[in-house]
Amino acid sequence: MRKTNNIILETAIKVLLFMIVLYSVYIFTAGHYYPGGGFIGGLMTAGAIVLLLIAYDIKTVAKILPINYRILTSIGLLFAIGTSAGAIVFNVPFLTHAFGDIQLPILGELSLHTATLFDLGVYFVVVGVTMTIIQTIGEDE
Amino acid sequence: MSYLHWAIVAPLFLSIFIPIFYKVFRRIHTGWFVLPLPILLFVYFLSFLPVTMSGKTMMESMNWIPSLGINFTAKVDGLGLLFSLLITGIGALVVLYSIYYLAKDKEKLNQFYVYLLLFMGAMLGVVLSDNLIVLYAFWELTSFSSFLLIGYWYEREKSRYGAQKSMLITVFGGLAMLGGIILLYIMTGTFSVTEVISQANEIFNHALFVPALICILLGAFTKSAQFPFYIWLPDAMEAPTPVSSYLHSATMVKAGIYLVARFTPVFGEHSLWFWLVSGVGILTLIWGSIFAVKQTDLKAILAFSTVSQLGLIMSLLGVGAAALHYEFLDDNIFTVAVTAAVFHLINHATFKGSLFMAAGIVDHETGTRDIRKLGGLMHFMPITFTISIIGTFSMAGIPPFNGFLSKEMFFTAMVHVIEMDIFNLETLGILFPVFAWIASIFTFVYSMILVFRTFTGKYQPEKLDKKPHEAPIGMLISPVILVSLVIIFGFFPNLLSHSLISPAMASILPSLLGPGEEFMVHISFWHGFTIELFMTLGVVILGIILYKTHSKWKKIYQAIPDKLALNRFYDSLLEGVQLGSHKLTKSYMNGSIRSYLVYIFAFFIFILAATLIGKNAFKLDTSNVSAIGVYEVVLAIFVVVGSISILFVKSRMTSIILLGAVGYTVSLFYVLFRAPDLALTQLVIETISVALFLVCFYHLPKLRKFETRMRFRLTNALISVGVGAMVTLIALSAHSNKLFDSISKYYVENTYTEAAGKNMVNVILVDFRGFDTLFEITVLAIASLGIFGMIKLRLNRRKEG
Numbered sequence: 001m002r003k004t005n006n007i008i009l010e011t012a013i014k015v016l017l018f019m020i021v022l023y024s025v026y027i028f029t030a031g032h033y034y035p036g037g038g039f040i041g042g043l044m045t046a047g048a049i050v051l052l053l054i055a056y057d058i059k060t061v062a063k064i065l066p067i068n069y070r071i072l073t074s075i076g077l078l079f080a081i082g083t084s085a086g087a088i089v090f091n092v093p094f095l096t097h098a099f100g101d102i103q104l105p106i107l108g109e110l111s112l113h114t115a116t117l118f119d120l121g122v123y124f125v126v127v128g129v130t131m132t133i134i135q136t137i138g139e140d141e
Numbered sequence: 142m143s144y145l146h147w148a149i150v151a152p153l154f155l156s157i158f159i160p161i162f163y164k165v166f167r168r169i170h171t172g173w174f175v176l177p178l179p180i181l182l183f184v185y186f187l188s189f190l191p192v193t194m195s196g197k198t199m200m201e202s203m204n205w206i207p208s209l210g211i212n213f214t215a216k217v218d219g220l221g222l223l224f225s226l227l228i229t230g231i232g233a234l235v236v237l238y239s240i241y242y243l244a245k246d247k248e249k250l251n252q253f254y255v256y257l258l259l260f261m262g263a264m265l266g267v268v269l270s271d272n273l274i275v276l277y278a279f280w281e282l283t284s285f286s287s288f289l290l291i292g293y294w295y296e297r298e299k300s301r302y303g304a305q306k307s308m309l310i311t312v313f314g315g316l317a318m319l320g321g322i323i324l325l326y327i328m329t330g331t332f333s334v335t336e337v338i339s340q341a342n343e344i345f346n347h348a349l350f351v352p353a354l355i356c357i358l359l360g361a362f363t364k365s366a367q368f369p370f371y372i373w374l375p376d377a378m379e380a381p382t383p384v385s386s387y388l389h390s391a392t393m394v395k396a397g398i399y400l401v402a403r404f405t406p407v408f409g410e411h412s413l414w415f416w417l418v419s420g421v422g423i424l425t426l427i428w429g430s431i432f433a434v435k436q437t438d439l440k441a442i443l444a445f446s447t448v449s450q451l452g453l454i455m456s457l458l459g460v461g462a463a464a465l466h467y468e469f470l471d472d473n474i475f476t477v478a479v480t481a482a483v484f485h486l487i488n489h490a491t492f493k494g495s496l497f498m499a500a501g502i503v504d505h506e507t508g509t510r511d512i513r514k515l516g517g518l519m520h521f522m523p524i525t526f527t528i529s530i531i532g533t534f535s536m537a538g539i540p541p542f543n544g545f546l547s548k549e550m551f552f553t554a555m556v557h558v559i560e561m562d563i564f565n566l567e568t569l570g571i572l573f574p575v576f577a578w579i580a581s582i583f584t585f586v587y588s589m590i591l592v593f594r595t596f597t598g599k600y601q602p603e604k605l606d607k608k609p610h611e612a613p614i615g616m617l618i619s620p621v622i623l624v625s626l627v628i629i630f631g632f633f634p635n636l637l638s639h640s641l642i643s644p645a646m647a648s649i650l651p652s653l654l655g656p657g658e659e660f661m662v663h664i665s666f667w668h669g670f671t672i673e674l675f676m677t678l679g680v681v682i683l684g685i686i687l688y689k690t691h692s693k694w695k696k697i698y699q700a701i702p703d704k705l706a707l708n709r710f711y712d713s714l715l716e717g718v719q720l721g722s723h724k725l726t727k728s729y730m731n732g733s734i735r736s737y738l739v740y741i742f743a744f745f746i747f748i749l750a751a752t753l754i755g756k757n758a759f760k761l762d763t764s765n766v767s768a769i770g771v772y773e774v775v776l777a778i779f780v781v782v783g784s785i786s787i788l789f790v791k792s793r794m795t796s797i798i799l800l801g802a803v804g805y806t807v808s809l810f811y812v813l814f815r816a817p818d819l820a821l822t823q824l825v826i827e828t829i830s831v832a833l834f835l836v837c838f839y840h841l842p843k844l845r846k847f848e849t850r851m852r853f854r855l856t857n858a859l860i861s862v863g864v865g866a867m868v869t870l871i872a873l874s875a876h877s878n879k880l881f882d883s884i885s886k887y888y889v890e891n892t893y894t895e896a897a898g899k900n901m902v903n904v905i906l907v908d909f910r911g912f913d914t915l916f917e918i919t920v921l922a923i924a925s926l927g928i929f930g931m932i933k934l935r936l937n938r939r940k941e942g
Contacts, residue, residue: 027821032898035817037906043825070929073922080915095911099897113897115907118914122907125918129925130829136932137836 006055013055020048028123029116038119042126049131058138069131076124083117143201145215148185149269151178152262156255163251171250172240175258179233182265186217186225193219193644196654200271200335210332216271219644223483224268224392224399226641227490231391232261234619238498239383241615242505253293253381260286264392268399273322273332280318280360283396284311287388291380303376306711310373314363318400321356324349325407338406338651345410354408357400358417365397367455368425371448372707378440382501385440390447390493395486398451401458402482402649409462409650419459419558423576425452430583434590434691435698439500439510442591443493446536449584450489453551453577457482460554460573463561464650474557476650480638481550483645487637488535488543488630495623496532496591499525502616503595508606512590517600521609524617526596531624535631537588537684538581538677543630545677551577552673578676585684590691739860746863749871759870762877772813779806791850793838801831818902 028041052061087096099113155178162174192199198218205213217225236257243250263286266279284307292304322332328344329337344350361367366374377389388394401418408414429449436442461479502525503518504510519526531542538548558573602608630637643661647654687694729740753759783803787796804827811820888901888909898904906914 031900031903032907033900035821035900035902037818037900037903039906040818040821040825043822043829047825070926073925077918077922080918084911084915095915097896097908097911111897115896115898115904115911118907118911119903122914122918125922129921132925133833133928136929137833140932 010055013051017048017052020051021045024048028119031119032113032115038122039126042123043130045123046127046130046134049127050134053134053138058135067131069128069135071128073125073128073132076121076126076128079121079124080118081121083114083121086114142203143215144185145199145201145217145269146203146213148182149215149265150262151182152258152265156258156262159254159258160251163254170240170245171254172236172243175254176233176236176240178258179229179236179261183226183229183233186222186229189217189222190640193217193222194640196644196647205275211274212272213275214271214333215269216335217269218648219641219646220399220402220648221268223487223641223645224395225265227395227487228261228264228268228392231387231490231494231623232257234494234622235383235387238386238501238616238619239381241613242383242501243381249293253290256286256289256293257384257387260290260388260393264396267396271334273325273334273337276334277315277319277322280364280396281312281315283393284308284315284364287311287377287393290384290388291377293381293384294379297379299376300379303373303379307373307377309715310363310370314360314370317356317363318360321353321360324353324356328353334403341407341410344407350408350411351413354411354414355417357404357408358414361397361400362421363397364400365394365451365455366425366448367397367421367452368428369707371425371429372711374448375436375441375444378438378444382440382497382504385443386494386497386501389444390497391490394447394451395454395490398454398458398482398486401455402645405458405462405465405649406651409465415459415463417459418462419456419573422452422454422456422459423573423580425449426456427576427580427583428452430580430587433587434583435695436587437512439503439512439515439591439595440497442512442587443496443500446584446587446591447489447493449580450485450493450536453580454482454485454489456573456577457485457551457554458649460558461649463558465652474560475554476646476653477550477557478554479646479649480642481547481554483642483649484543484550484634484637485547487641488547488627491623491626491630492532492535492542492544495528495620495627496536498616498620498623499529499532502612502620505616506607506612507609509604512594514601514604515595516598517596518609519596522596522611524611524621526592528617528620528624529592529596531627532620533588533592535627537585538680541631542627543634544627546631546634548581549673549677552581552676553671556672574676578680581676581680582683582687585680586687586691589684589688593688739856742860742864746860746867749867753870753874758874758878760874760877765879773810776806776810776813779803780810788851793841797831797834797838800834801827804831816902818900 024041024044024047027036027044028038031037031041049061049065052064056064083097084095087094087098090096090098097114097118099111099115101109101111103109155175159171159174163171166174189199198216200217201215203213203215205211236254239253239257243253260283263279263282267276267283270276270279288304288308291307292300294300295304325337325344326332328347328349329340331337331340363370374389374394378385380389405414426449429445429447429452433442433445433449436445457478461475461482464475464479500510502522503515506522507515507518509515535542535544538544552574555574555577559570561570729736780803783799783806787799787803790796790799804823808820808823808827811817811823888905892898892901892904896904896908898908
């Protein structure tokens with residue numbers, strides 16, 4: 001399939017990919033305090049993978065990232081529904097989040113929030129959905 | 142449940158077991174299992190005679206839906222008992238007759254008796270229910286079971302046609318009746334007939350009284366085959382003869398008569414009731430009798446004759462209702478009409494039942510019912526001939542049979558109409574006896590045709606499929622019993638007057654009776670040289686002349702009837718309605734999405750504009766408008782120019798890029814209006830959707846890849862401008878009508894304290910209103926799976942490959 005020599009693009013992407021992924025993780029984790037969140041974070045991660053797809057071909061990318069994106073979507077949905085429904089176990093209404101500062105052995109004091117888990121579900125779903133769409137359309141002949 | 146309730150539903154219960162009997166006892170005719178029930182019920186209902194004769198009624202109630210006032214209340218009074226006896230008595234005879242009429246090994250007997258029993262139970266329910274909703278339920282069950290019985294030989298085209306016709310017409314009337322019942326409920330607050338009657342005076346001037354009256358009468362007229370709804374009855378003759386004899390002469394067609402009689406105490410005093418009931422009745426009488434002469438099929442003659450006789454009873458009930466205007470019972474001459482109605486009801490059931498059975502025998506033994514092929518059967522079937530001649534003479538009103546007595550009383554009642562001084566009857570009243578007299582002449586003529594064309598004259602063996610012979614004895618029992626009743630009631634009419642007629646009259650005209658009183662009914666053969674007698678003489682003489690000259694004047698029929706036939710009207714109505722609705726649907730459901738969008742948006746504009754104008758809702762308030770800066774203006778110009786140029790560009794590629802430009806400008810708007818999350822998302826989503834558009838563009842089929850500009854259409858332009866203007870107006874008025882403050886203050890205050898976040902948008906999305914987000918990601922997942930499924934799952938291609 002690869003006929004042209006894309007060396008500049010490929011090298012550039014090898015560098016850029018990590019920056020984009022890092023940025024998307026940053027935007028995801030900072031979502032509760034600064035602009036961002038699961039949705040835009042997920043879109044950006046998907047964008048990084050799309051860049052890979054442009055530089056290489058679908059088969060190579062599938063080898064690098066052996067992920068079934070439809071399963072990723074369902075994992076995301078399970079995260080979201082799990083954090084939401086988990087509240088019922090503690091005898092509070094559906095989708096009540098808990099948060100607090102927790103002392104962890106190595107990391108020290110951390111402010112943790114179950115909303116992040118919910119957002120992680122959103123993140124996975126968005127990555128899964130975007131990639132499923134692009135992959136299926138791309139594979140189609 | 143009392144015994145009375147069990148008696149009403151017993152036929153319904155027995156019908157469950159009929160298929161079992163049919164399967165298990167293959168060698169015994171299923172009818173024998175049915176026969177005991179109507180006999181038993183007949184005897185049971187006879188035991189009520191002493192109750193009704195003493196002027197009492199019997200009420201049994203069973204809760205069904207008490208919260209809605211709908212209870213299965215069974216009430217036995219004179220009228221109900223008379224009908225119950227008719228239903229069970231003739232039912233038993235018909236079952237007996239059908240055992241010999243329907244062959245065990247050729248017919249689907251299980252179905253036949255199930256339908257017949259359903260009908261019997263339904264009919265008992267109609268006449269014995271005091272609750273109107275229950276009455277209506279049973280009423281529709283009679284329509285349905287009659288539909289099933291008419292279509293019994295469903296492989297025949299005409300059976301299906303007749304069944305459909307009767308269904309459409311009777312259900313139309315039934316629904317009208319339901320409307321009447323509901324109107325009565327609105328006026329009186331009760332579904333009980335007894336209570337409605339007791340409130341009759343209070344609702345007389347109610348605005349809904351006349352609509353209720355018309356609705357109830359529509360139900361009665363359609364069921365009882367009155368003009369112009371009689372047309373289903375001749376087509377219902379496709380049913381097996383026992384069915385015709387039971388349903389379409391003796392019982393079901395009298396359900397309408399029952400209804401009119403039952404509601405006479407409620408509506409009877411209204412002039413409209415008198416005019417509709419007696420007018421339609423007399424019109425049906427004369428119409429039916431004239432058209433019966435034209436028929437050549439035995440059952441068709443009988444069908445038109447039934448129509449005509451039902452009209453007679455109906456007109457008598459209408460005239461009888463006039464009796465309510467005269468308070469004094471002693472010299473109230475109009476009650477004779479009700480007596481005649483009740484008496485003729487019984488007589489008609491006896492002679493018409495026997496005539497149908499005789500026609501069935503002729504059909505069964507010769508293979509045809511066409512009177513042009515029949516003739517000279519007297520010597521082959523002497524017993525059938527005797528039965529027929531007694532039945533027809535009674536129908537024609539010749540002494541000494543019971544038809545004579547009821548006809549005399551009918552004339553008496555009609556002559557009395559002239560003496561009425563209400564409803565303009567001083568002048569118009571003369572029409573009643575004249576119509577009645579002419580109709581009776583025609584009745585005489587078709588009666589003579591019926592019996593003499595069939596049994597006398599020339600025997601034509603070459604036209605008959607079978608060699609005629611007398612019917613088996615079992616088939617003759619029922620008609621013989623019926624004609625003996627004809628003779629017995631003819632000679633001893635007062636057998637019935639005290640036991641059945643008087644209590645039935647008491648139910649029809651309860652307000653005329655004081656406590657403890659009863660109607661004194663005396664029917665006598667000889668009442669002197671009165672005008673009625675001369676009328677009967679005239680009927681006989683003119684009838685004989687007309688019968689003798691029938692072959693000369695019957696050609697007139699060929700000219701008139703086709704134009705006047707209501708069947709043609711019905712058929713073209715049915716066809717027209719179908720064609721019309723088809724055309725209508727086709728005219729607007731044209732399959733083009735553009736038209737549907739036009740309807741949707743046009744309706745959108747219309748309904749919103751009407752609301753804005755109607756409610757005077759448009760308002761423009763500029764007090765809380767923010768200042769507009771230069772950036773907003775520039776961006777707005779970008780969006781407007783971008784959007785408008787999409788409409789005018791030639792290339793699709795350009796429009797995709799313009800669309801992207803508009804999207805990016807919108808994200809700039811988000812930046813400007815301080816919505817960073819939205820701006821980020823909008824940017825990325827816009828990129829993805831433009832990419833997808835390009836994919837679509839790239840894959841457009843080569844064949845139709847015209848690069849043309851969008852065509853201009855005035856409708857489209859008007860509608861888009863209209864929708865845009867509407868939305869703008871509504872947005873402006875909504876903005877000017879802020880009724881209360883936003884709730885966003887709560888979020889501003891509590892984002893950090895309650896939810897430990899500083900990005901309010903994100904906190905709302907995942908915490909305050911995370912439920913929405915949960916399902917939005919579900920939407921995304923479904924969309925992606927949908928795309929995956931659409932692309933991967935290609936059943937068609939696999940089939941082709």
